[in-house]
Amino acid sequence: MNRTLEQMARALFKSWFIDFDPVHAKQRGEQPAGIDAETAALFPDRLVEIDGKEVPERWAYGSVSDIAQQVKNQMNPSDHPDALFAHFSIPAFDASGRPAIERGSEIKSNKFVVPDAAILVSKLNPATPRIWDTDLSDDVEYRVSSTEFIPLVTRSEDLRAFLYLALTSHDFAKALSGQASGTSNSHQRVKPSDILSSPVLLAPPQVIAAFGRLVIPILDHSKRNLRENNQLAGTRDSLLPRLLSGELDVSDWQDSITEVTPA
Known part of the structure; x- marks a missing residue:
């Protein structure tokens, strides 16, 4: 489940901030897929060249420290x-x-x-x-x-999801390795x-805020899953030695399970 949640968040980051899918859709005169009209209005309908790269109009390069x-x-x-x-x-x-x-x-x-x-x-x-x-x-x-x-x-809190996904992107890891x-x-x-x-590459604050509203709940769900996994692992680690030593008797559990299991 966590892999799926991470993939969803990364796919949206790639679509908005790497492939510029909403901008390309508006260039074609289409409604960007998967977002409402209010969010779509935050994106421009043309690309401009900055340092040899095409990026959405009114977007600009900054640094992590910004x-x-x-x-x-x-x-x-x-x-x-x-x-x-x-x-x-x-x-x-x-x-x-x-x-x-x-x-x-x-x-x-x-x-x-x-x-x-x-x-x-x-x-x-x-x-x-x-x-x-x-x-x-x-x-x-x-x-x-x-x-x-x-x-x-x-x-600001709106920037957290954007920064996390930017830092975990392949391009960032490659640049940092160099x-x-x-x-x-x-x-x-x-x-x-x-x-x-x-x-x-920094989009206007309204775009990043809209992204955060969509993605922060996904990332928080993933963290809750990790927390539950750790709690279950702790329960397992505390019970297993007692089971193996015979301190905890589960011999009558099978009968209880059989009684409630549908035929």
Whole structure:
């Protein structure tokens, strides 16, 4: 389900901001497919050339720093040894896409403080993008990330979905990989300034806001699914040892199931 949700969000991003489908439709005198008349009116009906590329009229190239800012606040979780932390780390991203829930005493060294609605961009090996759209779902006192991530906060909530999908696009990963330094792929890194200065084609605010209204609910649904998956995995991990040891007796469950199963 999450793959389908991500594909839906990416397909809409590609249609609006890469292929310019609504603009091409209006050039042909057609109503853009899949959007209402009010949204369609936000798009121009012609393309203009900027730096050798055709883009919609009144759109312009900017950079990531035009729509987001880096958050640099740090803390040492060990200063709060008994507090619960949501720890956004590279291993947690790769394993489940959810932060590890840990006590402060378990987390070593300084970490970045993760603010509300932050998007984390990994500096490590940009050829394998790790872009994390965080949320506030975990019942913890603090949220921190590895310093291998760069926390970004958009200048308005409307920009969050747009920025996340721009950062996870193939073109962005390719451009960022070209700026990486290091002796091998697994140890290559990019600088925060490279991320912030990366070019982004910016539509007028009304277009990006309309996009956010459509896509943010899709991305939030995906995050809720991840959260439920983790909760189910936690239940499984706590019950399985008890089942294997015989501590938890389920021998009478089969009879109960048979009684309620239709013939």
